[in-house]
Amino acid sequence: MAAPNMREKILTAAARLFADNGYSAVSMRRIATAVGVTQANLYYYFRDKEELIRSVLEYAFTGKNQTFVAEAGDAALEERLEQAIACFLTLLFEDAVLAKLFFRELMTDDGDRLKFLTENIFQDSFDTLVKILGEYLDTADPLQAAIFLTSTLIGYRQFARIIPHLHGAKPEYVEPAAIARHFMDEIRKLSKENAVSG
Amino acid sequence: MAAPNMREKILTAAARLFADNGYSAVSMRRIATAVGVTQANLYYYFRDKEELIRSVLEYAFTGKNQTFVAEAGDAALEERLEQAIACFLTLLFEDAVLAKLFFRELMTDDGDRLKFLTENIFQDSFDTLVKILGEYLDTADPLQAAIFLTSTLIGYRQFARIIPHLHGAKPEYVEPAAIARHFMDEIRKLSKENAVSG
DNA sequence: GTCTATATTGAGATAGAC
DNA sequence: GTCTATCTCAATATAGAC
Numbered sequence: 001m002a003a004p005n006m007r008e009k010i011l012t013a014a015a016r017l018f019a020d021n022g023y024s025a026v027s028m029r030r031i032a033t034a035v036g037v038t039q040a041n042l043y044y045y046f047r048d049k050e051e052l053i054r055s056v057l058e059y060a061f062t063g064k065n066q067t068f069v070a071e072a073g074d075a076a077l078e079e080r081l082e083q084a085i086a087c088f089l090t091l092l093f094e095d096a097v098l099a100k101l102f103f104r105e106l107m108t109d110d111g112d113r114l115k116f117l118t119e120n121i122f123q124d125s126f127d128t129l130v131k132i133l134g135e136y137l138d139t140a141d142p143l144q145a146a147i148f149l150t151s152t153l154i155g156y157r158q159f160a161r162i163i164p165h166l167h168g169a170k171p172e173y174v175e176p177a178a179i180a181r182h183f184m185d186e187i188r189k190l191s192k193e194n195a196v197s198g
Numbered sequence: 199m200a201a202p203n204m205r206e207k208i209l210t211a212a213a214r215l216f217a218d219n220g221y222s223a224v225s226m227r228r229i230a231t232a233v234g235v236t237q238a239n240l241y242y243y244f245r246d247k248e249e250l251i252r253s254v255l256e257y258a259f260t261g262k263n264q265t266f267v268a269e270a271g272d273a274a275l276e277e278r279l280e281q282a283i284a285c286f287l288t289l290l291f292e293d294a295v296l297a298k299l300f301f302r303e304l305m306t307d308d309g310d311r312l313k314f315l316t317e318n319i320f321q322d323s324f325d326t327l328v329k330i331l332g333e334y335l336d337t338a339d340p341l342q343a344a345i346f347l348t349s350t351l352i353g354y355r356q357f358a359r360i361i362p363h364l365h366g367a368k369p370e371y372v373e374p375a376a377i378a379r380h381f382m383d384e385i386r387k388l389s390k391e392n393a394v395s396g
Numbered sequence: 397g398t399c400t401a402t403a404t405t406g407a408g409a410t411a412g413a414c
Numbered sequence: 415g416t417c418t419a420t421c422t423c424a425a426t427a428t429a430g431a432c
Binding site for chain 4: 204235236238239242243
Binding site for chain 2: 020021022023024025100103104106107109114115117118119122123126127143144147148150151152153154155156157158159161162163165166167168169173182183186189190195
């Protein structure tokens with residue numbers, strides 16, 4: 001049997017397994033079985049498990065950044081902000097594999113990997129966000145505001161695991177579109193336009 | 199050698215190792231070495247690795263809930279809110295082991311474990327928070343507001359791994375006290391008192 | 397490019413001496 | 415209560431046939 005994108009098939013299967021179970025909990029055998037080849041075959045494509053993990057992360061994260069930024073075109077300020085929020089939330093909620101890998105990476109102590117994550121997922125989108133917020137919000141420190149906003153979205157995705165177990169939780173609390181709408185309603189109150197001048 | 203709280207020594211060492219490396223990446227041997235006993239000895243205290251993990255989580259999480267709630271005494275509304283925020287942030291930032299275990303648990307798909315986490319860490323504090331926000335904020339849905347607030351704090355702790363790598367980040371962006379202050383400044387603008395009536 | 401077979405190491409776990 | 419010794423299995427990785 002030939003191997004058209006066998007490398008990609010391995011990366012996809014490994015990404016899903018790593019996302020769900022963590023790197024060290026997933027054996028090379030399990031990945032191979034998921035793909036339908038023997039364990040030894042993985043070593044034709046990747047030198048060792050370490051390289052496979054690094055490759056999976058590159059494969060999963062590279063490019064996701066651009067999608068996020070691109071959505072913020074040249075529409076009105078408030079619309080661009082809403083777009084960016086909705087876009088990031090959708091990414092986090094719909095792409096479970098990416099989200100889980102992302103959160104796993106957030107737990108590493110390896111500075112290089114955190115830097116890789118920053119540069120490949122955040123930096124560009126974040127710079128755009130800072131600019132938008134600087135114009136839109138009534139704040140002296142748009143970078144801090146962007147940090148809070150991003151934190152809320154990231155945290156919401158994490159907390160969404162807990163929310164369904166809380167007393168009185170409604171299903172719409174974990175729907176990205178509803179979250180984005182509600183969040184924008186609150187942010188709007190903090191805009192320059194609506195701000196109570198100090 | 200006797201064993202005064204050997205069980206606790208094991209739990210402490212295991213908690214730290216599990217927090218830093220993940221459950222499956224840490225072997226019983228490594229835990230035993232960290233404690234200074236042999237691997238076989240762990241099996242005197244815990245039936246198997248599964249039970250050790252469960253015990254570590256119980257040990258780490260039980261009670262943390264009360265601390266958080268207790269801080270919200272009978273002071274003024276705004277002060278109680280500020281206290282709660284600062285308290286939760288401090289817990290997340292100062293107790294690295296607890297925070298890491300917490301975030302690892304958030305990634306499980308096991309409903310029972312998420313429920314355990316909800317009941318032992320969140321539910322009580324969260325109910326209190328909902329009440330406070332219902333009185334303090336100009337919102338129709340205090341539960342949703344509490345979700346957003348909690349998400350921001352959780353997410354901030356996670357994003358704090360990224361923040362130092364972002365262009366233009368200042369050290370105070372990852373200091374719990376500064377975060378709490380800044381956050382309250384924003385929330386205050388959304389209070390009933392300051393709300394722009396619609 | 398994929399396989400079978402295997403070397404080697406480390407894992408979880410148990411038995412039984414002290 | 416802690417140890418030594420050992421069992422068993424699964425893991426990573428390599429060699430070499432096809």
